[in-house]
Structure formats: C-alpha cells, structure tokens
Amino acid sequence: MESSTCNIDKGSDRAELLKMTKLIIWDEAPMAHRFCFEAFDKTLKDITGRSNCSDKLFGGKVIVFGGDFQQILPVVPRGSRSDIIHSTINSSYIWDHCVVLKLTKNMRLQQADNTSSTSELELFSNWILKVGDGKLEEPDDGYTDIPIPNDFLISNYDDPLEAIVSETYPNFLNNYKNPEFLQSRAILAGTIETVDIINQYVLGFIPDMREEKEYLSSDSVDTFDGEGNEAFDVLTPEFLNTLTTSDLPNHKIKLKIGTPIMLLRNIDQPEGLCNGTRLIVTRLANHVIEAKIISGKNIGGVIYIPRMDMTPTQSPWPFKMTRRQFPITICYAMTINKSQGQSLDYVGLYLPRSVFSHGQLYVAISRVKSKKGLKILIHDKDNHPLNSTTNVVFKEVFENL
Structure with missing residues (x-):
C-alpha cells in the first residue's frame, strides 16, 4: 500500500x-x-x-x-x-x-570460458538485447510473435519431454549425483504446472533406492477476520492441499538422494542461505533434510533444512493460507521467474505455451553463459514443433531511463 x-x-x-x-x-x-x-x-x-x-x-x-x-x-x-x-x-x-548508470557489456557472456569467436559472441549478445528491447519485429510492443534462430531450436523429436531433458541433462544416469553437472544446467518453463511435470519426469529416472521419501504438508486457513463465515467451511484440508503458487512449496514433495532442490525462503542470510539458493539432497530424515550447497558463496557446505510455516507473499486467493512444509522445490526445472539471478552453462527453454509477462523470454535466454549452451523447444498443443514464440515487452517502462 x-x-x-x-x-x-x-x-x-x-x-x-x-x-x-x-x-x-x-x-x-x-x-x-x-x-x-x-x-x-x-x-x-x-x-x-x-x-x-x-x-x-x-x-x-x-x-x-x-x-x-x-x-x-x-x-x-x-x-x-x-x-x-x-x-x-x-x-x-x-x-x-536517481543517477542512471548503464552497463555496456554482457558480463555473463564475457566472463565465461567461451570458445565462440568475438563476432559470434557479439551477434548473440545483440540478439539477446533486441529480444529484451522488443526490436526484433516491428511493431514489437506488447505481445508479438518473433522467430527463433534455427541454431537454438530442438525440432526433431518424438517426445518433447524426453527431447528437452536429454538435451539439457545428457548422460543423466551417470551424473545424477554430480554437483558440478547439476549446478551448471536447468530447464526453464513459464508455468509451475509445466515445471512440476518436468521435475517428476526427471526424478523418475533416478534408480529406486531405500533413501526415498515423500513429505506432505499441513495446510490451514487463518479465519480470524472471518470467524463465523460459512464460506470457510468449504476450505477443507483436501482442497487446500491442491493449491499451488510460485512462492509456496507443493503439498506433496517426493525426494531421492541426489535430487537438486532450491530454497523458497531466506533461512540464514548471513550464511548465504537465501531464496533461490540451490542444493543437492544428501540425506532424508522424517523431520529434517540434509543437503549440500551448489550455488552461492558457500558451495560444498552441508546444511539441515527444517519444516516451517509459510504464507504466500502475494496471495492469489481471497483468504490467508498457511502451509507447513519444507521451504524447497525440486529444480531440475524451474520457472523463468525463479531463474532470474541465476547464471548457467546450459539452459533448456521449454515452451509448450508462450510466455505471458514482460521480460520473461529475455530472462530465459539471458541466463546462459554461451551461445552453445542455449536450446529451445517450442511446440503446439499437438506436440508439433514451432519456430516462433510470443515475446512480451512493455516499452513504456524504458521511456525515462
């Protein structure tokens, strides 16, 4: 307010x-x-x-x-x-x-161990900027379809999920516990539903072992402001369990040893354990999860994650829900919004449906450190490959920069 x-x-x-x-x-x-x-x-x-x-x-x-x-x-x-x-x-x-200072170089691309030529690097960097500025098509303001260069497209496949996973996580079974392998790559998608489908698909490849657990949340509604309101009677625990939003963990979290996870809350800021930190599960207990840090300033450190009470920062529902669960999500795949701030060697961008807000496409393609690390799979509702997608740019936001 x-x-x-x-x-x-x-x-x-x-x-x-x-x-x-x-x-x-x-x-x-x-x-x-x-x-x-x-x-x-x-x-x-x-x-x-x-x-x-x-x-x-x-x-x-x-x-x-x-x-x-x-x-x-x-x-x-x-x-x-x-x-x-x-x-x-x-x-x-x-x-x-405010005094505005502008960067003139793409430092993510410049600092990477790049085998690309200077001219190729510059072309890739300029393409990213044109996507972000809305300058690939005219007029490119608001919601506009733009072509994607063939260099980035995955178009020869039978199963789109298998294609994006094998391209982003090649030789997965030999590397699923390798921190270096997992920390350098991720699949990005526009919606939580798509991300959950990919994460469960990849998790299914990990060999079954005893170290596998399923954790269920405890969900409740704050009825303080609406005590006596009959509308709250329909908000059963079973209904609350089905609700999902970007900054809450799922009701059901299934984990195996070696699964990469991401924190959804700040749990120890001085130690760098912040929202967005990625880790690998090393041990599963009933009331705590042991994990090794694979991003941020304390890579290699082992921490213990407890359950905690969480409410959405911006609730999409007309009531306040509290979910007691581990503040984590599996992150073989993550939403484009959640990837902001990440730097990755390999990015698989999966778009079964187009992006829907300003800057999403730009964020997705600019997470990668080199041109060769970006692969994009776009398909229609019948799984047929496409070579264009929607770019959303609200140009008014650039007017007084």
Whole structure:
C-alpha cells in the first residue's frame, strides 16, 4: 500500500545498524513494487529522527539500485499493463533523484570460458538485447510473435519431454549425483504446472533406492477476520492441499538422494542461505533434510533444512493460507521467474505455451553463459514443433531511463 512503512522500530538494533550504515545496495530493484522503496524511504527518514538528514531522500543514505528493466517487472495480481508500469521504481518520486548508470557489456557472456569467436559472441549478445528491447519485429510492443534462430531450436523429436531433458541433462544416469553437472544446467518453463511435470519426469529416472521419501504438508486457513463465515467451511484440508503458487512449496514433495532442490525462503542470510539458493539432497530424515550447497558463496557446505510455516507473499486467493512444509522445490526445472539471478552453462527453454509477462523470454535466454549452451523447444498443443514464440515487452517502462 502507498501508506506502508517497514516493520523496523525506532531505537531497535536494526534501526541503530541502519543509522550507522553509509551505503545500501538493493539488487533486482525493477522487480520490487515502488511502494517498497517509498516505505523504506519513510522508514529511514523516521530512523534518522531530527538529524539534518531527516528531510533528505532515504534519510541521506546512499542507495545503489541494481537491475534491468528488460527483465521481469513487479507482479501485480490481476493487474493491467498500466498497473504494472505504474508499479515500477521509475514511476516513483524517488526516480527523480536517481543517477542512471548503464552497463555496456554482457558480463555473463564475457566472463565465461567461451570458445565462440568475438563476432559470434557479439551477434548473440545483440540478439539477446533486441529480444529484451522488443526490436526484433516491428511493431514489437506488447505481445508479438518473433522467430527463433534455427541454431537454438530442438525440432526433431518424438517426445518433447524426453527431447528437452536429454538435451539439457545428457548422460543423466551417470551424473545424477554430480554437483558440478547439476549446478551448471536447468530447464526453464513459464508455468509451475509445466515445471512440476518436468521435475517428476526427471526424478523418475533416478534408480529406486531405500533413501526415498515423500513429505506432505499441513495446510490451514487463518479465519480470524472471518470467524463465523460459512464460506470457510468449504476450505477443507483436501482442497487446500491442491493449491499451488510460485512462492509456496507443493503439498506433496517426493525426494531421492541426489535430487537438486532450491530454497523458497531466506533461512540464514548471513550464511548465504537465501531464496533461490540451490542444493543437492544428501540425506532424508522424517523431520529434517540434509543437503549440500551448489550455488552461492558457500558451495560444498552441508546444511539441515527444517519444516516451517509459510504464507504466500502475494496471495492469489481471497483468504490467508498457511502451509507447513519444507521451504524447497525440486529444480531440475524451474520457472523463468525463479531463474532470474541465476547464471548457467546450459539452459533448456521449454515452451509448450508462450510466455505471458514482460521480460520473461529475455530472462530465459539471458541466463546462459554461451551461445552453445542455449536450446529451445517450442511446440503446439499437438506436440508439433514451432519456430516462433510470443515475446512480451512493455516499452513504456524504458521511456525515462
């Protein structure tokens, strides 16, 4: 909400730490709603009190925002194109005080151990930028079909699932416990439903062993605000178990030793155990999961993951649901939105249906470190291969950059 403030009490340890802070770095800023930044501005002004900084933006603190407006914008439930555009940071009063600095090189491609020639690298980098800017087709604004170069397409297959999995995870049975193999690749798809299908398909290839468990969640609804409302009577545990959303784990999680997983919550930020961290399952117990970190700053570290109570950050339902489950999801495949921030050697982009929001296609193709690492499979409802797909770009968001 526009009137929101951060839950940081004046005089608390966190407030005192912020008063001492000289520089704050906020990554992936274009993904956050502008109200988040405005709430933080009000909070810092309040924390600084009557100092000579209290009337300045963010209480006089230097804030560095990192991010890319070609990538996915804030999620506005049931919001229109205009609602999404007006939720971004460059629609806030804060933007008038920002100095914009732009990168000129694709550092993900430049830093990789690339066997591609300089000209090939430049062509690939420019193609990615044109997808992000909406400059491949004219007019390419909003929802536009664009062609995909044959170099990237997987078009010769009998079973699309088998094709995308074998292309992204070749020789899987000899490598399914290899951290280096798993940390360098992933299949990306647009929806949770497609991702779940792929993950269960790949999991089925792991040889059956005793170290296999199925974990079920405990789901409940907060009836505090609607006590006595008969509508809550239809929200049975069986119904709640069927509900899925991007930032909640599934009701049923089936795991085997060697399965790659991703955290869905921050469980220990100082140790780098944040939302998006990837791990490999090394042991399965009744009330805890042991896993080895394969991404981030503590690669190789072993941690223990407990169950925890979770509610969606933006509930798609007209009630507040709490799910007690391990804060993880299997990540042979992940949604395009969840992949933002990842860098991978091999990406298999699976599109049985087109992307549906600004920047999704750009995010998917820009996760990869080299041209040879990107493969794309697009098909229609009859599994026939296609060589074009929808690109969604809302160009208004670029106007005041």
